[in-house]
Amino acid sequence: MDINEQKSLLEELAPDLLLYEKKIEEKKLPPLPNAVRGRVVTRLPPEPSGYMHIGHAMSGLLNYFYARMYDGRVWLRFEDTDPRKVKLEYYESFRRGYKWLGIEWDYEKNNSDDIELFYDYAEKIIELGKAYVCFCPHEKIKSYRKKGEECEHRSQDVDENLKYWGMMLSGRFREGEAILRLAGDMKSKNTTMRDPAILRIVEYSHPLVGARYRVWPLYDFAVSIEDGICGITHILRTSEFALRDELQNYIRDLVGMSNPTYIEYSRFEFKGTPVSKRKLRAVMEAGLADRWDDPRFPTIEGLKKRGIIPEAIKEFTLTQTGFSYAKREYDWSLLYSVNRKILDPVARRFFFTPNPIKLKIEQLESGEITIPYHPTNRSLGVRKISYTDEFYISSLDAENMKTGDTIRLKYLTNVKITNVSRYEVTGIRVSGGPAQNIPIIQWVPSHKCLNVKVLVPDVLYLDEEEINPESLKIVEGYAEENIVDIKVDEIVQFERFGFCRCDSADDRIFIKAHD
RNA sequence: GCUCCGGUAGUAUAGCCAGGCCAAGUAUGCGGGCCUCUCGAGCCCGAGACCCGGGUUCAAAUCCCGGCCGGAGCACCA
Numbered sequence: 176m177d178i179n180e181q182k183s184l185l186e187e188l189a190p191d192l193l194l195y196e197k198k199i200e201e202k203k204l205p206p207l208p209n210a211v212r213g214r215v216v217t218r219l220p221p222e223p224s225g226y227m228h229i230g231h232a233m234s235g236l237l238n239y240f241y242a243r244m245y246d247g248r249v250w251l252r253f254e255d256t257d258p259r260k261v262k263l264e265y266y267e268s269f270r271r272g273y274k275w276l277g278i279e280w281d282y283e284k285n286n287s288d289d290i291e292l293f294y295d296y297a298e299k300i301i302e303l304g305k306a307y308v309c310f311c312p313h314e315k316i317k318s319y320r321k322k323g324e325e326c327e328h329r330s331q332d333v334d335e336n337l338k339y340w341g342m343m344l345s346g347r348f349r350e351g352e353a354i355l356r357l358a359g360d361m362k363s364k365n366t367t368m369r370d371p372a373i374l375r376i377v378e379y380s381h382p383l384v385g386a387r388y389r390v391w392p393l394y395d396f397a398v399s400i401e402d403g404i405c406g407i408t409h410i411l412r413t414s415e416f417a418l419r420d421e422l423q424n425y426i427r428d429l430v431g432m433s434n435p436t437y438i439e440y441s442r443f444e445f446k447g448t449p450v451s452k453r454k455l456r457a458v459m460e461a462g463l464a465d466r467w468d469d470p471r472f473p474t475i476e477g478l479k480k481r482g483i484i485p486e487a488i489k490e491f492t493l494t495q496t497g498f499s500y501a502k503r504e505y506d507w508s509l510l511y512s513v514n515r516k517i518l519d520p521v522a523r524r525f526f527f528t529p530n531p532i533k534l535k536i537e538q539l540e541s542g543e544i545t546i547p548y549h550p551t552n553r554s555l556g557v558r559k560i561s562y563t564d565e566f567y568i569s570s571l572d573a574e575n576m577k578t579g580d581t582i583r584l585k586y587l588t589n590v591k592i593t594n595v596s597r598y599e600v601t602g603i604r605v606s607g608g609p610a611q612n613i614p615i616i617q618w619v620p621s622h623k624c625l626n627v628k629v630l631v632p633d634v635l636y637l638d639e640e641e642i643n644p645e646s647l648k649i650v651e652g653y654a655e656e657n658i659v660d661i662k663v664d665e666i667v668q669f670e671r672f673g674f675c676r677c678d679s680a681d682d683r684i685f686i687k688a689h690d
Numbered sequence: 691g692c693u694c695c696g697g698u699a700g701u702a703u704a705g706c707c708a709g710g711c712c713a714a715g716u717a718u719g720c721g722g723g724c725c726u727c728u729c730g731a732g733c734c735c736g737a738g739a740c741c742c743g744g745g746u747u748c749a750a751a752u753c754c755c756g757g758c759c760g761g762a763g764c765a766c767c768a
Contacts, residue, residue: 222768257767313766321692321764354766364693366764375766394768418694418763439695441761446701495717497703499696502761506701509718519731550726585727609727617728670728690730 204493207241207409209436215247216408219273219280220398222254223265227272228450229473229488230413233443236492237411239278250405251280255287256397258381272475276485282405286397287383289404293392294344296400296430297355297374301336305429306373308339309356320369323362329370343376343390350378350389357396357426367422371395399423403432414439414500440498445505447634447643448473458635461642470686471632471646481632482666482676482688487514507634511689518666518674518688523548523555525661526585526617527627527669529652531567532600534618536590539564539604546586558657562587562620567653572616573600583609584618585670617670624653629675631687650687658683 207215217238221231242249251273255261266285273280300306309316309328319326331339343353354375359368373396380386392400402410402423417439424434442450449455450473458464458471468476478488491513495505524547543561547553566584573595576582580592582602590602609615631648654669659680661667666676666688675685 220768224768254768260767309766316766351766356766366693369764372766377766391766393766398768413762414695415762416768441696495702499703500761501696503702506718509702512718515730522730524728524730546727550728550731583727587727613727615727668728668730670730672729674730 204237204240204244205498207245207436207438210241210245210247210409213246214408215242215245216250216406217242217247217411218250218252218402218405218407219269219278220252220254220412221265221269222257222260223262223269224257224260225265225452226467226474226476227265227269228475229445229478230443230450231269232272232276232475232478232488233492233496234412235273235278236276236489238409239280240493241409241411247408248281249278250407251283252401252405253285253287254394254398255285255381255383256392256394258377258379258391261287261382263382268475275475275479276488284405285383286392286401287381289401290384290388290391292404293374293397293400294390297392297396298337298340300357300373300426300429301340301355302333303429304333305358306355307331307336307358308343308353309370309372310353313351316372320361320366323369325361325370329356329358343374346389348376350376352376355390357422359422359425365418365421367395367418368425371422373426395419395422396426399426400430400432402435403427403430407435409438410435411438411440413442415442438498439500441500441502443496443505444503445473445507445510447636448507449636454636458642458646463635463642463644463646470630471635480676480678481686482674483510483514484517484666486517490517507689515674515689518668520549520552521555522666522668522674523661524550524668524670525655525658526560526619527629527652527654527672528567528569528617528619528624529629529650529672530570531619531653532570532573532598533621534566534568534573534590534600534602536564536566536588537593537601537603539588544586558655560620560655560657561623563622565621566618567621567624568600568616568618569652572614575614576600581605581613583613583615585615587618589613617672619653619655623656625656625658625683627652627654627658627683627685629669629672629685629687630678654683 219235219238239249253266297306307328309326311326339353340355342348354372356370357373359370361369363369372393374390374392376389377391378389420437427434455472467474468480470477470481487510491510495509541563543559545557545559547557548555576592576595578592578594581589583589589605589607591605592600592602594601629650631650633646634643635646637643661677661680663677663680666674668674673690674688676688678684678686
């Protein structure tokens, strides 16, 4: 017995064994540097200022998988320190999204829970002489930063800074009048080190803590302290943060916290489907979409509507990506393929005839056939279709027919075409079964079929700035009556048309995921 | 503009740190065949890439320099 014979025998006897072997092989993530089993702590750090999208999902998955791989822990921590941007509904969007993906986090908190703690650390840094209250106007700060020069406030002594800091907290200054700056290095090549603002005054109510605080930490400060407190050991994030590693480490060094290992990579993007809010809004403003869960959008809700299943995103993230620093744009076909392979063995098959045209068959007696919902997965059961001598078929199939051809209505009968017109095809029943040279097509009985609408999403953008005016096509047709028991969210395959998710059972609206 | 960082088939990646086993592996897409009562899945075959130019070396996808192209950052956003 050679290896192939052995394999096929094994496949017959115990297919699970092979699958298992394959899964382990494929799902292996490269080892995480500096990782100790049981000690790894990662985090999901969403900013609740917009809907969760595929990029959040993939980054989240990576952080989650590595924690699991090393028997570690995961934090869900909302980076909600800009009261003006944060909205309540988005917190839940992320929780829902992560759950949908099967990510289980061990701990959850919001940065806004810890405002007083940030104050304590800020004070500590002021006492260290490493932070000062700056009163320079915005423009001046900017230009000094550019020149690499220090302003006069940097030389204030600790007591002065402590006094001003107290005034910031007590409301003696208005928003914009004073900020707390870290004494970094105005000459650093890394511009984030040039005395960044670490806390500022915000006179705006926060959705979670209201107007209780008027001084809010900025990103780098909040994140460094929180990562330290949470004991984060590994940060997997996109490369736009790369320049901040130095700053964040510096802040932790000042307060005696240890630093994590960073793994950074370029953003996950899909061709023609930007995640940027600006570009998505542009599509909405062009009147081409009106919801954030539009199936063409890269939001989690959009992906879900489109029939992309979480397992596919997981599998895709694990097997098709890497930690590349170069710009990348995934082709949708990569994700589709993974999605299709997971769906194929479990999706029920139905007959659907897009842009239908009538087919009349002579010498065919009415009857009923029983056919399987899946060609090989018997557990999906069978369905019945009754028929007369009148059918609908896809006009696409009809276009390829001419008088004299023989075609086959799948599972039913062979038909010799006697006439083809724009409005109708006629044929006569002929005996015989499926054969090599006879095309097999889908059909529905004309007396018992249902009107179905299928939304077919395409890319939003044709290139960087050019919006695709035809990103959503609508295909209408008839489907066999059995589709009535398809529930919302079920993904089925309309044979020779594609995998489609049921979006509305009542209105019989489907969304095509892919072929 | 300044500062970082990248560039392997159409796309996404492995390999690069520790040069030779790479006439470059994998997935997807594409072409062809088999199988199948789907244009899906599965199986088999095929075409397809180391950005360019120098240098180091017996030997470079891998190291060095220059060029070109691309990305990120340059907030009192995250």
